Amino acid sequence: MIRIAVRRSAVTRVESEVLIHFVFEGWQKSARELKVLRTLTGVNLIPEGGTGFAGKERETLLLFPRHLSTPRLLLVGAGTHAQWSRERLRRAGAAAAKAARGMGLRTASFIEPEKEVTAALDTAPGEDPAELYGHALAEGVLLGLYRYDRYKTREDSPPGHLTRVSFITDSPSRETGIARGIALASVVCEATCFARDLENAPGNEIYPESLAASARAAGRRSGFSVKVLDEGSIRSLGMGGLLGVARGSRRPPRLLVMEYRGRKNGRHAAGTGRGPVVLVGKGVTFDSGGISIKPSAGMAEMKMDMSGGAVVIAAMQAAARLRLPVDLIGIVPAAENLPGGAALRPGDILRHHNGMTSEVDNTDAEGRLILADALSYAGRFDPSLIIDVATLTGAVVVALGHVATGMMGNDTEAMRLLKESGDRTYERVWELPMFEEYEALIKSEIADVKNTGGRWGGAIAAAMFLRKFTGTRPWVHLDIAGTSILEEPSDYSTRGGSGVGVRLLIDFLRHRETAPE
Ligand code: BES
Numbered sequence: 001m002i003r004i005a006v007r008r009s010a011v012t013r014v015e016s017e018v019l020i021h022f023v024f025e026g027w028q029k030s031a032r033e034l035k036v037l038r039t040l041t042g043v044n045l046i047p048e049g050g051t052g053f054a055g056k057e058r059e060t061l062l063l064f065p066r067h068l069s070t071p072r073l074l075l076v077g078a079g080t081h082a083q084w085s086r087e088r089l090r091r092a093g094a095a096a097a098k099a100a101r102g103m104g105l106r107t108a109s110f111i112e113p114e115k116e117v118t119a120a121l122d123t124a125p126g127e128d129p130a131e132l133y134g135h136a137l138a139e140g141v142l143l144g145l146y147r148y149d150r151y152k153t154r155e156d157s158p159p160g161h162l163t164r165v166s167f168i169t170d171s172p173s174r175e176t177g178i179a180r181g182i183a184l185a186s187v188v189c190e191a192t193c194f195a196r197d198l199e200n201a202p203g204n205e206i207y208p209e210s211l212a213a214s215a216r217a218a219g220r221r222s223g224f225s226v227k228v229l230d231e232g233s234i235r236s237l238g239m240g241g242l243l244g245v246a247r248g249s250r251r252p253p254r255l256l257v258m259e260y261r262g263r264k265n266g267r268h269a270a271g272t273g274r275g276p277v278v279l280v281g282k283g284v285t286f287d288s289g290g291i292s293i294k295p296s297a298g299m300a301e302m303k304m305d306m307s308g309g310a311v312v313i314a315a316m317q318a319a320a321r322l323r324l325p326v327d328l329i330g331i332v333p334a335a336e337n338l339p340g341g342a343a344l345r346p347g348d349i350l351r352h353h354n355g356m357t358s359e360v361d362n363t364d365a366e367g368r369l370i371l372a373d374a375l376s377y378a379g380r381f382d383p384s385l386i387i388d389v390a391t392l393t394g395a396v397v398v399a400l401g402h403v404a405t406g407m408m409g410n411d412t413e414a415m416r417l418l419k420e421s422g423d424r425t426y427e428r429v430w431e432l433p434m435f436e437e438y439e440a441l442i443k444s445e446i447a448d449v450k451n452t453g454g455r456w457g458g459a460i461a462a463a464m465f466l467r468k469f470t471g472t473r474p475w476v477h478l479d480i481a482g483t484s485i486l487e488e489p490s491d492y493s494t495r496g497g498s499g500v501g502v503r504l505l506i507d508f509l510r511h512r513e514t515a516p517e
Pocket residue numbers: 287289305362364365366367391392393394395397451452453458481482485
């Protein structure tokens with residue numbers, strides 16, 4: 001557990017094991033920066049003196065000045081002034097925190113950059129640069145320090161337990177803004193790390209029933225309700241997709257239905273508000289492919305095929321803890337896709353919750369089969385918007401790599417807002433088209449729809465399938481197959497589950513609420 005707090009202090013009086021200072025490229029030519037560095041180091045740093053420290057991103061330099069109240073000063077490269085941004089701040093914060101932890105330190109303090117530097121983070125009217133500074137820096141620290149070490153019985157990395165982090169400022173007016181940013185980031189990053197934990201947990205720990213238990217515990221902790229439907233209820237609801245996918249496993253399926261009501265009573269009833277936002281998350285707790293079995297190389301990462309479900313549970317947690325003024329429903333169809341003796345066969349036909357039939361051409365296209373039931377079930381809540389989040393296709397990874405989430409849907413305004421949220425949070429989304437021609441891909445000769453679309457346009461074919469079950473309701477589909485499951489660590493994610501989607505959705509919900517209806 002990492003605690004971040006803002007502290008008002010002069011930099012020379014800070015009590016901490018290390019003082020952290022961001023330095024921009026070109027510091028050697030900045031008279032002002034040279035002066036700041038003289039105050040901090042107690043010596044004149046000679047620009048040509050060959051520290052080898054240029055101030056590039058991810059560069060660090062550790063110094064031991066004698067006259068400070070901290071024994072160490074860590075200079076952290078921030079890149080060029082011109083390209084300074086919230087994302088650069090997150091990365092610099094993560095680099096600094098990881099370096100401090102690597103030294104085995106428990107406490108660290110960040111020096112606030114010059115006013116002009118933090119003001120550059122403010123790109124929209126009404127945003128408080130101090131809050132944005134506290135927010136983005138705290139995100140970098142909290143997400144950067146994450147690691148999944150629950151199953152390590154002995155410590156094989158440095159004994160770092162950085163637990164107390166301070167953001168130093170000398171301005172009383174900025175102090176409150178920074179504190180607000182830290183508070184917001186703490187809730188959202190804790191939720192993101194909760195999603196990462198669920199994603200990274202192995203398939204023998206997380207299966208439909210235990211995923212449901214995690215959601216229940218989160219609901220109790222954070223203040224949202226959780227209803228778990230068992231196999232019998234799922235059958236009564238006619239959810240042939242969810243039942244069908246689960247048939248090849250001994251683990252029975254579950255349908256999680258979560259509810260958080262943050263709007264003032266009566267707003268919706270009075271006709272001045274809108275129906276709830278329904279979040280739907282794919283909860284395939286392990287995807288072997290079923291009878292259309294996957295190659296064994298890399299199959300282990302399919303323990304993360306419940307990422308969408310994890311993100312929905314975690315977003316419910318963050319929304320409830322932040323007391324967002326929204327009505328939110330979370331639906332997670334959870335099943336394990338295994339090739340047992342009762343498993344779905346290629347060619348089988350299923351009947352879904354809305355009565356439509358689908359031909360199972362490939363049992364590895366299971367996500368859309370369970371989402372079909374959940375999306376049609378979402379209709380009963382009279383939603384103003386449905387957003388589904390799913391590690392749905394390998395094709396979206398081919399198209400966008402691990403950099404952007406694929407976005408498709410029919411609600412152009414919601415997609416515009418999601419794009420803005422993606423840019424702010426750096427959980428970026430990119431729209432793919434749903435042109436009518438793609439419809440032909442999923443045509444079946446014997447059922448209403450077929451669950452595969454051939455070799456090309458796979459991410460879109462999957463979305464065309466989902467659209468059959470949302471009808472004309474406002475809907476956005478987020479395919480996080482590439483952004484959720486990382487093959488390499490990034491600046492503030494480890495390899496594996498990234499928790500992508502939690503920050504995006506919370507930012508979206510916060511901004512949508514203030515947008516005109
Ligand atoms: N869970 C996978 C998609 C996936 C692939 C997620 C790689 C993350 C990384 C999904 O269930 C799947 O297997 N999709 C198939 C669909 C195909 C059979 C039409 C795919 O993408 O290959």
